[in-house]
Structures are given as structure tokens and as C-alpha cells.
Amino acid sequence: MGGGHSTYTPKTAVGRWLDARLPLPRLVHDQFIAYPVPRNLNYAYSFGGILSMMLAAQIVTGVVLAMHYAADTTLAFNAVEKIMRDVNSGWLLRYLHSNGASFFFIAVYIHMLRGLYYGSYKAPRELLWVLGCTNFLLMMATAFMGYVLPWGQMSFWGATVITGFFTAIPLVGDWIQQLLLGGFAVDNPTLNRFFALHYLLPFMLAGVVILHIWALHLVGQNNPDGIEVKSPTDVVDFTPPATMKDALGAVIFLLVFAYFVFYMPNYLGHPDNYTAADPLKTPAHIVPEWYFLPFYAILRAITFNIGPIDSKLGGVLAMFGSVAVLFLVPWLDTAKVRSARYRPLYRPLFWLFVANAVFLGWLGSRPAEGAYVTMSQLATLYYFAFFVVAMPLLGLIETPRRLPNSITEAVLQKVKAR
Structure with a gap:
């Protein structure tokens, strides 16, 4: 299902010239327009596209926020407050990014549960599933690093507690903790490391997402009945049926996301993180x-x-x-x-x-x-x-x-x- 003869035909001289040298339009046509998908897909299969959309949004908002952020323990908390108050639309960028992380995880959990329910991990899609789990692991690492950056109370003590658990690992535990912290306690080197990793990991995640999509298009899409494609009548072109389905799913998802951003922007966060980090004051519940x-x-x-x-x-x-x-x-x-x-x-x-x-x-x-x-x-x-x-x-x-x-x-x- 992932292969087949291309049906793309350039219609202009420029199109034919480009197709002979760098066939990007042919790639888009074959993989996102004429690509065959099972005709029985439902809205649970929209979350792959939603996740790609959310990853792009997180990268764009994250890059802009990084332009105004200061990875220094004496400046980080105030830098976030400055973004909220003094940067043009900074409050919107930050709420899009912070709530975007939560909605990214909502989408990935639904995506994974759909895979478990419909058996999308079974042969020949084992590597597709493993790549998806790798994406999940990279997401978790990225989110953990990002949670430290506001340098609030929960950021500081969350990093202290979680990195402290590495010391339980025999022989190498202390070394791993010191490598993450850049010293013997959560401090400025820790914040610098986490900022660098939080900036880098999304681009690594994007690379694995490309491999994930590539693997999907090679083995073909699973479907709610778990039956392999047996005839041309079992499939339809990706565009417009699946495209419209994914677009409607994305619009509904974005409407809920926008409601949280504009009306409940702090609902999914923790109030202690709006207090500057204090190594001498431990929150009641970390x-x-x-x-x-x-x-x-x-x-x-x-x-x-x-x-x-x-x-x-x-x-x-x-x-x-x-x-x-x-x-x-x-x-x-x-x-x-x-x-x-x-x-x-x-x-x-x-x-x-x-x-x-x-x-x-x-x-x-x-x-x-x-x-x-x-x-x-x-x-x-x-x-x-x-x-x-x-x-x-x-x-x-x-x-x-x-x-x-x-x-x-x-x-x-x-x-x-x-």
C-alpha cells in the first residue's frame, strides 16, 4: 500500500523543469493527495495530523520565546514575567506554548490509546510503533526540561526531586545526576543545560516524526477493523476524504485549545510555579x-x-x-x-x-x-x-x-x- 506508480503529471513548463531536478510537488502529490488510505478510517485517526500541527506550533512559539528568555537563575523568573508584560503578544506566545504542551500530550495519549485499541502495532507495523514510542520518550524529556525554565518553585523543586532519583542507580547514578545538574545541586549550570536541551530536543523529535511518517507510508495505514487492504475498492485517495476528516478534527481540537488559552490559561499549571524559586523553602507537595x-x-x-x-x-x-x-x-x-x-x-x-x-x-x-x-x-x-x-x-x-x-x-x- 505504501508503494505504487506515481500518477503525478506536471502541467506547466516550470513544473516539468522542477520535477526533473527536485520532484517535491510529485512527493507531496504521491504522499498527501493520491496516497491510498482505508475507506473506513474514523476521527480517532485524525490525531497523527493534529500532533504534527502541534509540534510545528510548539517549535515556532518556542523559538520566539527563546529570543526573550534569559537562562540565568537570577534573571529567568523575571524574564518570563517580562515576556508576559512587555513583549508584544508575549502573553499569547507563552500561553500558546505552555498550554500547547498539555494539548500535545492529550493528543499523543489519544493517539497511543487508539493504536492499542485497534492493534496498530502488529506486523508489519512494529517499527512504526517503536518510532512512535521514541517520539513519546523525546516528548517527555523535552517537557521535563521545559518545566524547569520558568524557574518557579515547582520548577526548581521538581528538578531537584526528579534528578535526585538517578542517584538510586548503582555505580553510575551519581555521575548521571551531576551530568544533568552540572554540579552537585540545581543551580545556574542546570538551567543552562535544560534550556539548551529543551531547545534541541524538539528538532530531534521532528526528525523522528519524519521517520515515523515514512514508516507509516511504507507499510500503509491500519484501520478500525484491523483488516489489510485486499482490493482497490478498500481504499480512497488521501485527498479530499481523509484530508477533510483530519481538517475537521483539527478545527475542533483547536477550538478547545483556544478556549483554554484565552479563558483558562493557567488551569493546567501549578500555582506554586508563579512564585520565584527558593532553595530554602520547600513546597508542601512537589x-x-x-x-x-x-x-x-x-x-x-x-x-x-x-x-x-x-x-x-x-x-x-x-x-x-x-x-x-x-x-x-x-x-x-x-x-x-x-x-x-x-x-x-x-x-x-x-x-x-x-x-x-x-x-x-x-x-x-x-x-x-x-x-x-x-x-x-x-x-x-x-x-x-x-x-x-x-x-x-x-x-x-x-x-x-x-x-x-x-x-x-x-x-x-x-x-x-x-
């Missing part, structure tokens, strides 16, 4: 941004030693393991059927997993004490059990529903059901 809260809950859930592994190292391993296990999903799922539409046992477990992830996010915002710890441990247990127990086991015991013979048949069945 928490990361909301999109890291599920992983923070997993980190704090390990309050016991596991043999020679103490609780601190166990928490770090669990947190990193919660991301690492995503890379292994294509090989953990043993089912022959892709889509959860035809998997009666997997579907309720998947929705329980979604609810559990949201629950972990809430627990991450609570104090690490009392019943919250017990609930975090149970939720963490289900998080890992879904991947390492349910996915391999269901492929052996689950009896899937009958699949349609083709994408066209699935579409016609849906039309008749109406």
Missing part, C-alpha cells in the same frame, strides 16, 4: 505537570524493598519500566486479530486500563501516604499486568468474533446496520 502524574504515581508506589533492590531504586525501575514496556507491545500481544472490535475479552480489559491510567494520574497528585499508597500499588500492578500478563495470555484463550472478508464488506455491514 508534583510534576499533570501529564507526568501517572508515571509519578508508579514511581512512588514502590515503598518496599525487592530482594537486593531497595524501594528508591525499585521506584525508579518501575517508572522507567512503565515506558519501556510500551516498546515491547508488538511482541507481548500474541493475538492474531488486531482490532479490539473483534476481541470480546481484550476490549473490557483495555477500557479498564484506560480508567486505571486516569486513576494513576489522580493518585500522582495526592500525597504519598495512607490509602493513596495502597491504591497506587494496586493500580501499578494492573498497569504492568495488562501488558505482561493479559496481552500474552489473551492471544491463547480468547475466541475472536468473525472478521469481515474485506474493508469494503465491513463498511457495507456498518451501512446496513444503520
Whole structure:
């Protein structure tokens, strides 16, 4: 589905001249106009385009903000305030960028859950999934570095706590922490390192996104029924059907995004970060941004030693393991059927997993004490059990529903059901 003969025909002399030397119009036509996509795609498949749009917006607003930012501990907090008050439209740029990070993660979580629900990681799309997980990892690193830059209370203490967990790693932990901090404590070298990395990583992310799109176009798009394309009637050209679908999805997404930017710009942030960083005053509850809260809950859930592994190292391993296990999903799922539409046992477990992830996010915002710890441990247990127990086991015991013979048949069945 990713290959085929090009149907592009230049219509002008300039077009023919350019096509013979640098065929960019042919590339755009073949990959974004005439590219065949399954005819049964739904709006859940719009978030790939939305993510590309949000990445571009984050890079553009980030570059402009960097022109007015000062990566110095004595200037950073006031530099952000100056952007908000004295730079033309600086308040808009900052709110677009800060809320854009949150909406970037909203889109990526929906995109990943869609992949898990419809089995978009199964052969021949394993590398496509791995590249997507790599993008997610780069996003997390970029967001963590960016959270430190305002140099508020939560920025300072979040960096202190998170980098401190690296010391739990045997042999190299202290070295990794000092490499990140540029010394023995969060200070000016730390801010300079994080600013440089926060500026660099989005461009690395853009490079991996290009590889991700390339891999997608080589193996072809998955679809809600998880059936491979079998005939020309199973597909339509990307433009206009898929383009219009993605455009409508993007408009709705942007309307919600704009509502937060203009009416609730600080809702997704933490109030403590509007106080300048003070190494002598610790906030009552140190928490990361909301999109890291599920992983923070997993980190704090390990309050016991596991043999020679103490609780601190166990928490770090669990947190990193919660991301690492995503890379292994294509090989953990043993089912022959892709889509959860035809998997009666997997579907309720998947929705329980979604609810559990949201629950972990809430627990991450609570104090690490009392019943919250017990609930975090149970939720963490289900998080890992879904991947390492349910996915391999269901492929052996689950009896899937009958699949349609083709994408066209699935579409016609849906039309008749109406």
C-alpha cells in the first residue's frame, strides 16, 4: 500500500523543469493527495495530523520565546514575567506554548490509546510503533526540561526531586545526576543545560516524526477493523476524504485549545510555579505537570524493598519500566486479530486500563501516604499486568468474533446496520 506508480503529471513548463531536478510537488502529490488510505478510517485517526500541527506550533512559539528568555537563575523568573508584560503578544506566545504542551500530550495519549485499541502495532507495523514510542520518550524529556525554565518553585523543586532519583542507580547514578545538574545541586549550570536541551530536543523529535511518517507510508495505514487492504475498492485517495476528516478534527481540537488559552490559561499549571524559586523553602507537595502524574504515581508506589533492590531504586525501575514496556507491545500481544472490535475479552480489559491510567494520574497528585499508597500499588500492578500478563495470555484463550472478508464488506455491514 505504501508503494505504487506515481500518477503525478506536471502541467506547466516550470513544473516539468522542477520535477526533473527536485520532484517535491510529485512527493507531496504521491504522499498527501493520491496516497491510498482505508475507506473506513474514523476521527480517532485524525490525531497523527493534529500532533504534527502541534509540534510545528510548539517549535515556532518556542523559538520566539527563546529570543526573550534569559537562562540565568537570577534573571529567568523575571524574564518570563517580562515576556508576559512587555513583549508584544508575549502573553499569547507563552500561553500558546505552555498550554500547547498539555494539548500535545492529550493528543499523543489519544493517539497511543487508539493504536492499542485497534492493534496498530502488529506486523508489519512494529517499527512504526517503536518510532512512535521514541517520539513519546523525546516528548517527555523535552517537557521535563521545559518545566524547569520558568524557574518557579515547582520548577526548581521538581528538578531537584526528579534528578535526585538517578542517584538510586548503582555505580553510575551519581555521575548521571551531576551530568544533568552540572554540579552537585540545581543551580545556574542546570538551567543552562535544560534550556539548551529543551531547545534541541524538539528538532530531534521532528526528525523522528519524519521517520515515523515514512514508516507509516511504507507499510500503509491500519484501520478500525484491523483488516489489510485486499482490493482497490478498500481504499480512497488521501485527498479530499481523509484530508477533510483530519481538517475537521483539527478545527475542533483547536477550538478547545483556544478556549483554554484565552479563558483558562493557567488551569493546567501549578500555582506554586508563579512564585520565584527558593532553595530554602520547600513546597508542601512537589508534583510534576499533570501529564507526568501517572508515571509519578508508579514511581512512588514502590515503598518496599525487592530482594537486593531497595524501594528508591525499585521506584525508579518501575517508572522507567512503565515506558519501556510500551516498546515491547508488538511482541507481548500474541493475538492474531488486531482490532479490539473483534476481541470480546481484550476490549473490557483495555477500557479498564484506560480508567486505571486516569486513576494513576489522580493518585500522582495526592500525597504519598495512607490509602493513596495502597491504591497506587494496586493500580501499578494492573498497569504492568495488562501488558505482561493479559496481552500474552489473551492471544491463547480468547475466541475472536468473525472478521469481515474485506474493508469494503465491513463498511457495507456498518451501512446496513444503520
